[in-house]
Amino acid sequence: QVQLVESGGGLVQAGGSLRVSCDASGRTISMRAMGWFRQAPGKEREFVAHISWSGSRTYYADSVKDRFTISRDNAKNTVYLQMNSLKPEDTAVYYCAAHRGLSGSSRDTDFDSWGQGTQVTVSS
Secondary structure, eight states: OOEEEEEOOEEEETTOOEEEEEEEESSOOTTSOEEEEEEOTTSOOEEEEEEOTTSSOEEEOTTTTTTEEEEEETTTTEEEEEEOSOOGGGOEEEEEEEESSSSOOSOGGGEEEEOOOEEEEEEO
């Protein structure tokens, strides 16, 4: 399975922006859909966004739609999540994941490779 490492997390004030990155190694992700999930303390892991293998199709959870943007650079084997207009409820550990197929889905069970996560904290 592909090895994934997230980076770019940190502390940001409400209304601010942050971009987290996911660097892949071991195997190329160029022909796999990719996704972002997050998990807050005491909460279940939830879907955030996913992107098809070519980057032509994206999908977002309602809670982040119009605020977050997922993108990818297959030449760099990297996936990004641009987060704007951040809210305190966005505070969570953000995980990058590789989907089993080309198109992607919002089901975490459809992803077979996961990063270790990066902490994003949004202050009031």
